[in-house]
Amino acid sequence: MSDDFDIIAIGSGHNGLVAAAYLAAAGKKVLVVERNAWFGGGVVTRELTVPGFLHDQHSMAHIFIQANPLLKNDELGLKSKFGLEYAFPELPMMSVFEDGQTLGVYRDREKTCAEIAKFSKQDAEAFRWLADKAAAYLPMILSSLFTAPTPLGAGYAMMDQSREGRELWRYMQMSTHDFLCDIFESDRVRMHFGRVAGENLVSPDEKSTAMGIFVFVGFLEAYGIGVPIGGSGKLTDALIACIESHGGEVRANTDVERVVVENGRAAGIATAEGIQIKANDAVIGAIHPHDIGTMVEGVPAEIIKDADSTQISETACITIHASLEQPLKFRAGDHVRAVMIELLPNEYKTMRKSFDNLRYGELSEYPLVGLGSLTMFDTSRVPEGKATMHVWDYVPYARADGQSWDDSKTAYAERMLAHMQKFISNVDDDNIIAYHCDSPIDMERTSSSFRQGDLHGIAATTYQYGAHRPTPDLGQNVVPGCDRLYLVGPFQHPGGGVFGAGRAAAMRACEDLGIDFDKIGAAG
Ligand SMILES: Cc1cc2nc3c(=O)[nH]c(=O)nc-3n(C[C@H](O)[C@H](O)[C@H](O)COP(=O)(O)OP(=O)(O)OC[C@H]3O[C@@H](n4cnc5c(N)ncnc54)[C@H](O)[C@@H]3O)c2cc1C
DSSP states (O other): OOEEEEEEEEOOBHHHHHHHHHHHHTTOOEEEEOSSSSSBTTSOEEOOSSTTOOEESSOOOBOGGGGSHHHHSOTTOTTTTSOOOEEOOSOOEEEEETTSOEEEEOSSHHHHHHHHHTTOHHHHHHHHHHHHHHHHHHHHHHTTTSSSOOOHHHHHHHHTTSHHHHHHHHHHHSOHHHHHHHHOOOHHHHHHHHHHHHTTTOOTTSTTOTHHHHHHHHHHHHHOOBEETTOTHHHHHHHHHHHHHTTOEEESSOOEEEEEEETTEEEEEEETTSOEEEEEEEEEEOOOGGGHHHHOTTOOHHHHHHHHTOOOOSEEEEEEEEEESSOOOBTTOTTOOOSEEEEEOSSHHHHHHHHHHHHTTOOOSSOOOEEEOGGGTOGGGSSTTOEEEEEEEEEESSOTTOOOHHHHHHHHHHHHHHHHTTTBTTOSTTTEEEEEEEOHHHHHHHOGGGGGGOTTSSOOOGGGSGGGSSOTTTTTSEETTEEEEEEOSTTSTTOSSSOOTHHHHHHHHHHHHTOOHHHHHHHO
16 A cells, blocks of 8 residues: 555545545544546536636535534634635525516515515415424424434434424425425416425425425525535635645545455555555545445445445436626516526426426426526626526436437537527527536536436435435445445435535544544534
């Protein structure tokens, strides 16, 4: 073995970096290795089109991490010492319907109620009820979000103790659609909130998704959506600066082939180039469950079999990043200034049917286009007067028509842009300087977490959730059969998204290494 470290993290995604940063701050000698030539995985800002235009290639909205003590208490000094800064626009999300009507969800509840009342006064009152419930549930949800998950049985037993808990449990089992039909009468209001489920790559008709609405509303009102000044990658930059300030190292172009296991314990890594690097204390691994069998020896066969069987979503993501001569001009008016903007049909059933198409490997009849043009809130990303847009849509990874995404992505991107012209007057050759499209295949090429274009790594289904994510054996960030290996990734609890969930893996490692985790936080 050529080098000697206490801790090695495989992958420089934000979760690996978060875990590594806590351990570096605890005094460990840390190395983070990354396969790509750049750092950050899904939290990266790059000049994807032309020089001077910064694009968030994957994540752009930092929502859940705002409640993480990592940022909330600035445990590692990312904000106070390492330059991380956010804007919190007052309008996090807006739906724009094809006929030009709009519906926004504000941080301010009264403003949201006024928006909903445009469609139904009764629904505005129902939203008040929903938002009250969401605020009441939020502390319970937060209590298990940034630590290793509570065992499912214990979690259900706890919910069973109170009426409120049983009610929450009931919503956890309902589909978003059933829930929305229960509380809202307006088709538009139902569609608007139904689209929120879609952001998790599931149809609103999917069972056990209704809870997502409470989580979304609770977070939006309490924290808003964070827009990182300078781009999503500023979080990655701050984490790297933190690691380096504690004497750690972050290396690019280093592809890890396997974890070196000695006497049932992770002892280092072996790279694809045949180099071994020793880790005296632990290895942190962004290892997709489908790769556990090939990357880690000594794991019992039935555990590998279950990991191999984890289900990936049928709905994959395709994105366009464009540099623009001028900001977007929405036909609905200049008030469309939200972080996330959903372009929706006039009828809810059209949106539901589009999700149905995807189940069968078909392209959705009506594109499910969402977009962000974050230069609305942060002009530091572009030359003066210019803008960017980040557009997403959902497609099947394996197309029923047999076409490969490498051959067909440009045609699909053109379809998305043509569709957008119904809503925006200047999505055309005059305004688009250049664009970059990532198909589901490109997505998985940028990070092995985004397998088959599933931005959550594995599907966000009930049986792959909480302590059972990705499987009941691997749900606690540890790997039976290989001590001192700690898993991080969107395929672990609490799932895909910028959560800073590597904090839970660091807590696990600290427990085993006899480090008082709370003291790291206090040290800042
Ligand atoms: C298009 C898209 C849009 C998204 N938008 C949002 C959003 O707006 N808000 C939000 O909250 N979330 C969003 N997400 C999800 C979010 O980006 C991810 O859930 C999150 O970034 C996952 O972080 P991670 O650190 O767990 O994994 P990753 O970011 O995937 O990092 C894993 C890293 O490990 C490296 N790696 C893996 N294996 C090896 C190996 N063997 N050797 C060396 N390196 C290795 C990979 O190259 C990668 O850099 C989006 C995702 C996508 C794809």
